[in-house]
Amino acid sequence: GESVGLHLPTLSVQEGDNSIINCAYSNSASDYFIWYKQESGKGPQFIIDIRSNMDKRQGQRVTVLLNKTVKHLSLQIAATQPGDSAVYFCAENMDRASGSARQLTFGSGTQLTVLP
Amino acid sequence: EPEVTQTPSHQVTQMGQEVILRCVPISNHLYFYWYRQILGQKVEFLVSFYNNEISEKSEIFDDQFSVERPDGSNFTLKIRSTKLEDSAMYFCASSGGSSLGAQHFGDGTRLSIL
Numbered sequence: 001g002e003s004v005g006l007h008l009p010t011l012s013v014q015e016g017d018n019s020i021i022n023c024a025y026s027n028s029a030s031d032y033f034i035w036y037k038q039e040s041g042k043g044p045q046f047i048i049d050i051r052s053n054m055d056k057r058q059g060q061r062v063t064v065l066l067n068k069t070v071k072h073l074s075l076q077i078a079a080t081q082p083g084d085s086a087v088y089f090c091a092e093n094m095d096r097a098s099g100s101a102r103q104l105t106f107g108s109g110t111q112l113t114v115l116p
Numbered sequence: 117e118p119e120v121t122q123t124p125s126h127q128v129t130q131m132g133q134e135v136i137l138r139c140v141p142i143s144n145h146l147y148f149y150w151y152r153q154i155l156g157q158k159v160e161f162l163v164s165f166y167n168n169e170i171s172e173k174s175e176i177f178d179d180q181f182s183v184e185r186p187d188g189s190n191f192t193l194k195i196r197s198t199k200l201e202d203s204a205m206y207f208c209a210s211s212g213g214s215s216l217g218a219q220h221f222g223d224g225t226r227l228s229i230l
Contacts, residue, residue, distance in 0.1 A: 034218060043120075043207050043221035044159060089159065103149070103161040103172050104219060 012113045019077040021110045023090035026071060030092040035064060035075045037086045044089060085114045118142045120222035122208050128228045129198055137193045137225045139208030148191045149209040149219060150183065203229045
């Protein structure tokens with residue numbers, strides 16, 4: 001079946017460096033994407049989202065890039081800090097019916113470790 | 117900042133017993149969800165709820181599962197007769213006034229079935 005997946009299960013970066021976390025999705029009908037951060041013992045925390053009519057969106061220290069041609073999503077974290085260490089999930093969302101609540105399909109997650 | 121709250125944080129139950137997991141979504145949100153995460157695996161969708169009825173449910177959400185919004189603030193997930201494989205983290209989420217809105221998650225209930 002169609003699913004969202006991540007290229008790398010782990011990523012280690014030096015504090016202060018930029019991080020790039022990648023995600024491949026296979027459902028071409030997906031029109032909304034979200035990046036979540038999950039710390040140990042916590043629920044997924046919303047970071048940033050992007051709709052399919054955009055290819056880039058910036059937040060505070062984070063940027064999401066969407067390439068619909070190759071169905072690829074990435075999360076860039078600038079000046080990575082120790083507090084950024086967590087598992088990062090991308091999630092896709094497809095409009096199934098007008099006004100209905102949508103389900104998210106999550107990827108497998110990437111463990112980001114920030115080294116001192 | 118408003119948040120989704122879930123209780124209890126940890127529930128231990130004998131196999132075959134009923135459990136009710138409780139959630140208080142963000143107050144002005146209209147869309148509600150339950151997800152689960154088996155240890156070390158990805159987050160999986162269970163059910164979505166809007167306008168006092170189920171919008172979508174996954175294959176996991178079989179007849180043993182039910183959801184309810186008994187009042188204006190709570191959203192519950194009931195498992196009627198728990199099985200060992202129901203052991204997981206269960207997350208509640210809510211989103212705002214549009215179906216295309218970011219879902220905000222609670223910190224989950226860890227359900228352990230013995």
